[in-house]
Amino acid sequence: MRAGLCRCLGRRRRAGVPHLADRGARGRRRRNLGWTRSAIHLAATVFGVLAVAGSFLFAVNVDGQLTLGAGALFMFGVVALCVGATGPIVSITAAVPRRWGGAGRLATATIERAPRRIWATVMTIVIAVGVSVGVSGSLTNMTDSAAESLSSLADTDLYVSMTSPDAIPSGPIVPASVDDAVRATPGVSRIVEGQWAYATIDGETVSIQGVADGSNAVTLASLSDDIRSGVLAGDGVVLSKALGTTLGVSEGDSIDLPTPTGVQNVRVLDLVDYINAAGGTMAISLDSMQRWYDRPGATYLEIGVDGDVAAVQDSLRAALPPEAFVYTGAAALEGTSAAIRQSGALAIALQWIVALVAAVALLNTLTLSVLERRRELGVLRAMGGGRGTLARMVLAEALSVGIVGGVLGLIIGAGLQYLSTLILGASIGIPVAYTASWSVLLYGLVALGLSLLGSAPPAVHASRLNIVDAIAAD
Template identity: 70%
Template sequence: MIGTAVSRFRVLGFRDLRAHWVRSLVSAGVVAVAAALLVAVLGTYGSLTGSVEKLAVSIAGDADLEVVGVTDTGFAATELDVIRAVPGVEAAVPLLRGEIVTGSGSLTVIGVDASITALDSDLQSAVSGSITDLARPGAVLVGPNTGYAEGQTFEVAGRTLTAVGVVTGEGSERIGGGNFLITPLPAAQTLTDRAGQLDSIFVVGDAADAVRDAVGGRVAVMSPDFRAERADTAMSLTRNSTLMVSLIAFVVAGFLVFNVMNMAIAKRRPTISVLRSIGGRRATIVRDLLTEAALVGLVAGSIGVPLGILMGNLAIDSLPPFLIEAFDVRLEYVLPVYAIPSAIILCVAACVAASALAAVQVYRISPVEALAVGGSEASSGPSGRFALGVGMLGAAAIAGSVVLAVTVDGEAALAAGAVFLVGVVALCVGGTGMIVGAAGNVPRRWGGAGRLASATIERAPGRIWATVMTIIVAVGVIVGVSGALNNLTSSATESLSSLGRTDVYASLTSSYAVPSGATLDPAVVQQIRSTPGVTNVVEGQWAYADLGDELVAIQGVAAGSNAVTLSVLDESVEAAVLRGDGVAISRNLGLALNVSAGSTIELPTPTGVRPVKVLAVVDYLNAAGGTMAISLDSMQEWFERPGATYLEIAVDSDTVQKTLDDTLPPEINIYSGTQALEGASASIAQAGALAVALQWIVAVVAAVALLNTLMLSVLERRRELGVLRAMGASRGTLGRMVLSEALAVGIVGGVLGLAIGAALQYLSTLILGASTGIAIEYTADPSILLYGLVALLLALVGSLPPAVHASRSTIVDAIAAD
């Protein structure tokens, strides 16, 4: 049976694919691009999670637990003795990891002790053979990218160090990008000015509950892969939005495959009729057609995968800083294991599904009817009862998507977008007759060529519907995604506007990143306060902290601050937060913790668990899994973090900023409030940049699909065009007929695409509002009308080659076409 099927494919299917290689190449190419987009998206966002996971394995190895500070600035080293005394703990390995700025850039300092030999990790392998050498004063191991050689003596942070070895083993590039040094723990604490501090304790042994009881909430007890889980959560919004756009490419590809297969079946009507006459079963014929489509999908997916890997490698550099700053990792390209199989399976599924819709017409071919020479592309649309049922289902899905977007908060709201698109396609399937009728009516008044175009449109409702839908999807996605992202950027910028009211900021990070991490040197703060022209300095802190299973961005605020977390509070709540009476939290964090205003949450801190009252649940732009505002005094006391991670500086002239920039140490970043606002807004816009790039690729795919659908339609109608020429139609009439058909399709597709795009934009603002934690104002930009004109332009440009081809057809060659 298999041999017979292979023979049929070789004689019939493969012969047709080879004879119509342009048609085969175009359909495979568009499907390959769809596969490439999916692989690019999965690879881009899988790279952060994968890089974090690889880094964790390189350091933690086979550790069962990792103990970390409740904030991202470490914890007291006294916890080490507490953990080592817990029954069931076989080994507790301390580690300090800090950044120092040298003349050649940032350098990662890693502090360990002799217990590192208890771990089976890349770090342990690098250190274990040099434990004795590291015991010498000033001895360090250096990373491969530090530029230091074994035996070389150099100065760092005012101390003379000697490289006793260069770490070049597996994983060495992941730690600080290979720009690191490893030193005994006390030396590392001195170099980083963090005496008595640790960043991690890796625990070997099955004692999780006992360790948690022993530390009493002063530190967080996690699985060593918790950072990868956090990274996945942090990337989920942008990943899912771009994933949805890339999946739309498969929808566009499906429409092209439908058109190609529809015309292929029409062309094979005589062959199918012969098979039917000699006893061939319809099911066997359809199965052969679907196998052919599956083969095209398999080949296309295999071609698209390497292209997607290349695109993903290029895209990982475009990830915005606020998405990766909390994970302190050097990004490397990591493609999830499921990416390639998923892309290929979707390619095959899209081709088979689209071909199955086209193959239905095989059941309507009778042997006697189809024996007529020449074939035809005429096909009927869905039956009235089927169209009504599918249309009602589509309308229900669209209504359900709105309800889902309004009632569901958080990431789950993203499902509303997929439900909406399914509803739109179903509604358009139900409205096939109206869509084709509208396209047929448009050119009817354009003279003889227009009437011929109308007749052609009405004879091939399946092809016309798929062509119109290609335009609808392309225009709808561009209008919807672009408009929603523009609304997000403008609303987010408005929500961050208080940043611009500060004259100058000082921090250890750039204006594009949240100023978290290490606090500023008190000497630097005093230098700023004493700088001529500085009239006021307000201290503040940002820190990432663990609250249950959530990673929370906590901002410590003081009176006089222009912090965004204060600007959205009413006066009474703001005063209460500044007094330390409680905290304000973001809406998404309240949802995750299932708390509301008036509730009490248990806040783990280095000084113990603190019960705090939730004073307000408000709209904050998500900086992590959630955002919290707390008084600076409480943050400094409870979290044992004296000082500030950033300063808000008031000045009396514009020249003070340059003075500060020139006189402060190079690691201090000085930027204006306007720059801070622009940086935060740019980071938000950058988060959606990949989605915007993908949507334009989808538009290009749709344009190619449209061009080739029109061209293939002309090629498959050569006999029909020859008959028209024989009946007296001029070359100009045939050219105008093709142009009229394309223009009608472009007008109907563009108008419907604009309407659906505007609805998608509104729905997307609701979805993004639920996902980002802020209210996004819907604004219809009049410039979206340009996208409708683009649709018409694409239709016209796409119709020029087939129109020229049709006008150049000779009567004899056209009628003789097989």
């Protein structure tokens, strides 16, 4: 018996040697894995810094639609930075619920045991909040800047044209009978004619505005007195900066303008900020436009009123045929800005879709977390943990994710908003002023709302677990 026992112990000792070797190998593998992860995080951080910095340089130095690439580069950089900061993000998320009682400490333990899952969940909130803040803020800035750039339209009391106020009045010439009726209407003190038309220059469709002295045209509003006088006298033309970039010309250069009466060589007096229309915008004197395009008359009339504008508007509508449109300067500004607001409304609708996707992703993540820990939750219940404790644990985990993701999303969203103002300014042809608003804090509350919305079903499921079934689960 003693010999058999010795042989058994010997086998155990011999069997233990490879076991210790395996433990050493596993330790080396863990160290190697740790070094690999550290290298990945460092590389991601470096790439993220370069990408974020590069996105701003790209937006500042590139013109036109190509600047849209800066937004994608910024988001790649943000994700890379967050990959590099996985450890701090998870640590902060775990620290938040630690002081929330027993359920909070359980949530902290759960967060620390699943760092990759928590990071992915936090990033879902970060992307949703960051995109929402960046998109909504920059679109608000764009709308305000566009309205400011077009504000001279509202300086005119009334407009008369054969085109509705929500479109550029490049349509039919105002009939002579309409012009005579306008001039005969009591209260009309001033009439300034103007024309809009389209032409093709070097393959680009260009909108051309013929302006006369006394006009409140946007193309004249930002000009110096000397340049304005030169345009009105027919000494040259003014181009939008977008058109100047497309044609490769600058102030003082000359361009060939194809017209029905022949090619006209005109000098560029200035390049101005103007919202991109078609391929760009050009302003010339009304007299030159009428002669070169063999198009006498006007496509719209700017009307000054002495007295009650509304009363004169009613008189004009009664005197003019129904196909003539009579609208105020405010209506002209509203109609011109409508397309910009519509694009903003579409983008805001898309951001709510992003928020909904974030809520669904959070719901799936927390539900899987509860299902994976059924046995653990069952043991907690068997040890005396109440249903409310388990529900509060899930809610604490979700709230922690929402708080960290919301704050980080607000910071990233502010950066994205500023970058987006640069991108939009290059895209639409006017500078877009960055203005921060306290309303962005609403998106922080949205992050908490998404967290609560996504955590409610898993919390209810956790509180209703059957102890026996949970412990017996595979």
